[in-house]
Amino acid sequence: MSEMEDFNVPVDGGEAISNGMTNGISNGTSEHREHKEHKHRHKDKERDKDRHRDKDRHKSSHKDKDRHSSSHKSSHKDKEQGDKDRHKDKERSDKDKHRERSDRDKHRDKDKERSDKDKHRDKDKDRHRDKDKERSDKDKSRDKDKDRHRDDKRHSSSSGEKKDRDKDRDKDRRSSSHKSSHRDKDKDRHRDRDKDKERNRDKDREREKAKLETKVEPEPVFQPMEEEMIVKEEPVESEEEDKLVISEPVKEETLEEEEEEEEVPVFNRMHVKQEEEEDEEDDKPLAVRRKVKEPKEKKRKKMKDEDDDYGDFKPEKKRIKKEKKEKKPKVVKFTSAHKAEPISPSKKAKKEEDPVWKWWEETKRDDGLKWHFLEHKGPMMAENYKRLPSNVKFYYNGETMELSDLAEEAAGFYARMIEHDYTTKPVFNSNFLSDWRKLMTPKEKEKLTDLKKCDFRRIHAFYVQQNEDRKNRSKEERKALKETNEGLIAEYGWCNIDGHKQRIGNFKIEPPGLFRGRGEHPKQGMIKKRIMPEDVIINCSKDSAIPKPPPGHRWKEVRADNTVTWLACWTENIQGQTKYVMLNAASKLKGEKDWQKYETARRLHKVVDRIREQYKLDFKSKEMRIRQRAVALYFIDKLALRAGNEKDEDQADTVGCCSLRVEHLQLYEQKNGKEYVVIFDFLGKDSIRYYNEVAVEKRVFKNLQLFKENKEPGNDLFDRLNTQILNKHLNELMDGLTAKVFRTYNASRTLQEQLELLTNTDDPIIAKVLQYNRANRAVALLCNHQRAAPKTFDKSMATLQKKIDDKRDLVEEAERECKQLKKAAKSGGSQKEKIAHEKKKKALDRLREQLEKLELSATDKEENKTIALGTSKLNYLDPRISVAWCKRYDVPIEKVYNKTQRSKFQWAIDMATADYNFMGEPMNISRNNDDYGEEEEEE
DNA sequence: CTTGGGACTTAGCACTGTGACC
DNA sequence: GGTCACAGTGCTAAGTCCCAAG
Numbered sequence: 007m008s009e010m011e012d013f014n015v016p017v018d019g020g021e022a023i024s025n026g027m028t029n030g031i032s033n034g035t036s037e038h039r040e041h042k043e044h045k046h047r048h049k050d051k052e053r054d055k056d057r058h059r060d061k062d063r064h065k066s067s068h069k070d071k072d073r074h075s076s077s078h079k080s081s082h083k084d085k086e087q088g089d090k091d092r093h094k095d096k097e098r099s100d101k102d103k104h105r106e107r108s109d110r111d112k113h114r115d116k117d118k119e120r121s122d123k124d125k126h127r128d129k130d131k132d133r134h135r136d137k138d139k140e141r142s143d144k145d146k147s148r149d150k151d152k153d154r155h156r157d158d159k160r161h162s163s164s165s166g167e168k169k170d171r172d173k174d175r176d177k178d179r180r181s182s183s184h185k186s187s188h189r190d191k192d193k194d195r196h197r198d199r200d201k202d203k204e205r206n207r208d209k210d211r212e213r214e215k216a217k218l219e220t221k222v223e224p225e226p227v228f229q230p231m232e233e234e235m236i237v238k239e240e241p242v243e244s245e246e247e248d249k250l251v252i253s254e255p256v257k258e259e260t261l262e263e264e265e266e267e268e269e270v271p272v273f274n275r276m277h278v279k280q281e282e283e284e285d286e287e288d289d290k291p292l293a294v295r296r297k298v299k300e301p302k303e304k305k306r307k308k309m310k311d312e313d314d315d316y317g318d319f320k321p322e323k324k325r326i327k328k329e330k331k332e333k334k335p336k337v338v339k340f341t342s343a344h345k346a347e348p349i350s351p352s353k354k355a356k357k358e359e360d361p362v363w364k365w366w367e368e369t370k371r372d373d374g375l376k377w378h379f380l381e382h383k384g385p386m387m388a389e390n391y392k393r394l395p396s397n398v399k400f401y402y403n404g405e406t407m408e409l410s411d412l413a414e415e416a417a418g419f420y421a422r423m424i425e426h427d428y429t430t431k432p433v434f435n436s437n438f439l440s441d442w443r444k445l446m447t448p449k450e451k452e453k454l455t456d457l458k459k460c461d462f463r464r465i466h467a468f469y470v471q472q473n474e475d476r477k478n479r480s481k482e483e484r485k486a487l488k489e490t491n492e493g494l495i496a497e498y499g500w501c502n503i504d505g506h507k508q509r510i511g512n513f514k515i516e517p518p519g520l521f522r523g524r525g526e527h528p529k530q531g532m533i534k535k536r537i538m539p540e541d542v543i544i545n546c547s548k549d550s551a552i553p554k555p556p557p558g559h560r561w562k563e564v565r566a567d568n569t570v571t572w573l574a575c576w577t578e579n580i581q582g583q584t585k586y587v588m589l590n591a592a593s594k595l596k597g598e599k600d601w602q603k604y605e606t607a608r609r610l611h612k613v614v615d616r617i618r619e620q621y622k623l624d625f626k627s628k629e630m631r632i633r634q635r636a637v638a639l640y641f642i643d644k645l646a647l648r649a650g651n652e653k654d655e656d657q658a659d660t661v662g663c664c665s666l667r668v669e670h671l672q673l674y675e676q677k678n679g680k681e682y683v684v685i686f687d688f689l690g691k692d693s694i695r696y697y698n699e700v701a702v703e704k705r706v707f708k709n710l711q712l713f714k715e716n717k718e719p720g721n722d723l724f725d726r727l728n729t730q731i732l733n734k735h736l737n738e739l740m741d742g743l744t745a746k747v748f749r750t751y752n753a754s755r756t757l758q759e760q761l762e763l764l765t766n767t768d769d770p771i772i773a774k775v776l777q778y779n780r781a782n783r784a785v786a787l788l789c790n791h792q793r794a795a796p797k798t799f800d801k802s803m804a805t806l807q808k809k810i811d812d813k814r815d816l817v818e819e820a821e822r823e824c825k826q827l828k829k830a831a832k833s834g835g836s837q838k839e840k841i842a843h844e845k846k847k848k849a850l851d852r853l854r855e856q857l858e859k860l861e862l863s864a865t866d867k868e869e870n871k872t873i874a875l876g877t878s879k880l881n882y883l884d885p886r887i888s889v890a891w892c893k894r895y896d897v898p899i900e901k902v903y904n905k906t907q908r909s910k911f912q913w914a915i916d917m918a919t920a921d922y923n924f925m926g927e928p929m930n931i932s933r934n935n936d937d938y939g940e941e942e943e944e945e
Numbered sequence: 946c947t948t949g950g951g952a953c954t955t956a957g958c959a960c961t962g963t964g965a966c967c
Numbered sequence: 968g969g970t971c972a973c974a975g976t977g978c979t980a981a982g983t984c985c986c987a988a989g
């Protein structure tokens with residue numbers, strides 16, 4: 007807890023602000039992360055009010071309780087937190103009034119919205135039916151919706167027509183779906199808020215770190231950038247800017263940093279101009295061009311069609327696909343050698359004595375094929391349903407009711423979950439009921455119409471009991487079970503790929519059950535149907551032992567497509583997505599890809615300074631789309647935001663960078679003594695809240711104001727940008743560059759820098775590990791990797807604290823005794839006394855060490871409360887950085903990677919030396935060995 | 946050029962086995 | 968031997984990105 011001081015550090019990033027654009031801002035990875043609580047919603051006119059309300063919501067509610075009880079336990083952090091809370095409380099009281107009112111409104115709105123949405127759904131269906139005809143009409147209205155932005159701008163002054171359109175728009179899309187869902191999310195996410203609170207502490211801490219980091223960071227070295235980048239840039243500054251609404255502030259800014267007041271009107275003025283201009287041309291919001299998305303039903307229909315042709319071997323489809331792909335030399339050589347592989351004594355021997363296939367030492371083939379020989383046993387199908395014992399009854403409306411097999415199975419799915427939060431959600435329940443009824447016999451269907459009248463308790467109890475029994479199994483039973491499982495893994499868990507035995511990642515077909523979407527998923531509670539062999543496509547070599555379908559069944563298809571890595575796939579019925587059986591992370595196929603990913607990130611390092619220069623220049627481009635692109639890229643780089651693809655409406659409402667909407671950011675010219683503060687508050691992947699207060703560059707800030715201008719909540723912030731556009735641009739800047747690479751790059755770079763910063767050579771290993779975890783944590787924070795605080799956190803923390811206290815007492819006692827003995831020994835004590843003293847001294851040292859260890863683990867634990875380190879470690883951190891660090895500081899690799907992780911990163915453990923530098927020269931993975939000849943191997 | 950969907954990575958939560966502790 | 972906590976693992980949802988079809 008040495009970092010308490012950090013907590014008073016004002017929100018980060020003041021540095022970045024002042025230096026405007028031309029001089030390379032300190033950059034990226036550092037000043038970010040400030041999460042807190044909250045959620046949103048808005049009503050057009052009430053936007054402001056809503057904002058308050060939202061804030062309130064975030065701040066108040068639940069968690070506060072938890073927070074206070076749990077986290078205030080100890081430390082200064084808590085004090086700090088307390089201050090914050092108090093602060094919030096104050097704000098809150100003012101706003102509560104607003105909230106109450108608007109909540110009521112919300113309810114009203116919600117209802118309305120719902121029905122609107124339904125209407126829309128129906129429309130969607132119709133659309134499918136008469137696609138073409140209907141399109142023109144209905145879609146138009148929809149398009150209108152999407153055109154919103156442009157229209158708003160164009161006709162902003164003109165009136166009635168616009169209002170009508172607005173209404174339509176509002177009905178559409180975000181209205182019900184996201185508003186209401188947000189609200190619900192709000193409720194559900196108490197836990198998150200709790201987390202958020204905690205996170206704040208870390209954040210504060212990290213912020214400080216980040217600052218250090220920033221300092222450490224090397225100044226970008228400018229290298230002339232080829233490409234259009236520069237070209238476009240030059241002229242912007244002067245006359246052209248005058249024409250452009252947008253640009254003037256930029257100009258102004260360069261002249262006079264001080265006069266903020268002026269700018270607002272200027273902006274407005276300009277805006278008018280801008281509208282005219284945009285009206286004209288290319289600089290149109292994307293939404294305008296976007297066509298209506300075809301709802302999922304269509305997909306599903308397609309799926310159905312496909313389903314009709316079951317067969318044993320279906321090369322045709324594949325062939326078609328392959329022909330398309332033919333650029334890739336489709337030389338599938340099924341040499342007998344491959345097939346003979348398992349038999350070949352030499353190879354077999356090799357496999358046995360050396361189970362690790364050091365593929366990274368082989369030369370990579372660049373034929374684009376994923377394998378040349380592939381053999382496996384097919385996926386393991388889910389167990390058949392066993393009916394409940396006859397004494398386990400289901401009750402409907404107080405009476406027992408016998409259910410048919412399918413209906414009973416589904417009842418079981420639900421019964422198992424009745425203790426879960428999910429079953430308190432109306433969406434979940436209604437989805438379940440409607441899917442459930444589809445499985446019922448007409449008779450059942452007729453009778454069973456109300457979920458509330460269903461009594462699942464006996465069934466639930468039955469499954470609970472079953473779990474109990476499972477836990478209480480005898481040793482023998484356990485052992486037998488374990489053996490069966492191992493047998494299954496031995497049978498299904500491995501494949502032979504190009505002569506090597508490799509572990510399969512998920513060889514089990516997903517069993518049926520209820521769909522548990524994350525966040526406010528509109529499809530939660532729907533029934534995932536049982537997958538039959540007839541649904542499964544097998545992929546393997548033609549000349550391999552083709553997996554046998556279970557007796558009485560056949561596969562949907564067997565194909566031999568060696569341009570892909572999957573062994574089997576099927577289509578899931580909830581969202582119509584394909585699910586794959588693939589190799590496990592330690593396999594060559596995955597490992598190679600992983601390695602490649604980090605090499606791409608390292609290549610980015612070589613050009614990142616130029617890219618940063620460029621997007622900073624682009625902040626003042628005269629083209630709106632360029633500015634938006636630049637600002638988005640700035641966020642992606644600086645805050646490690648995800649790209650943010652568009653999503654369908656039948657998914658939870660979450661966003662990433664490109665899909666941010668205006669309500670997701672709040673702009674403050676001044677906040678907490680800092681200028682140009684942007685508050686991000688949105689739900690990202692997995693409906694995990696992203697909350698961050700960041701001080702940004704003035705130009706970014708001004709641009710954001712501009713982007714938000716004349717838009718309503720629900721409108722896209724970047725209306726001229728999407729991920730394709732962004733990635734296309736990125737790819738032009740560097741081969742293979744996409745938005746995601748920035749995340750990898752900044753994460754890995756942060757780790758390396760933090761390790762350099764935090765590692766203290768003289769510390770014992772245990773302290774170093776803590777330092778490593780802190781560096782790791784900095785990354786997790788950057789990437790916003792959260793987890794729910796463990797349920798038992800408080801308790802176990804208290805236990806630990808008690809241990810510490812006890813230990814401390816022991817230490818003190820030992821110290822006292824030691825002193826006494828010392829005295830005795832000194833003042834002409836006997837030999838015996840001297841020995842006793844020595845002994846005590848040693849014991850004392852041991853105790854101290856133990857105490858230290860305990861304290862360290864307490865710190866670590868506290869800091870990790872709501873941060874998940876695993877995700878970044880597994881997906882974003884170049885393992886060679888960690889390996890090198892371990893080697894450099896003599897930390898056993900086991901302290902950093904567990905067994906699974908070690909096998910996943912075997913390639914890195916094998917190849918990285920102590921002086922590996924992520925920011926060093928990238929390797930050419932396909933040419934392999936030669937490139938890292940310098941690096942020696944260590945076991 | 947847009948859209949849909951295929952393929953693959955990234956993600957958090959749930960479950961489980963194990964080992965520390967009593 | 969029983970209990971508990973937690974690390975490790977499994978599971979599968981939810982992203983990204985790319986390419987082909989329309």
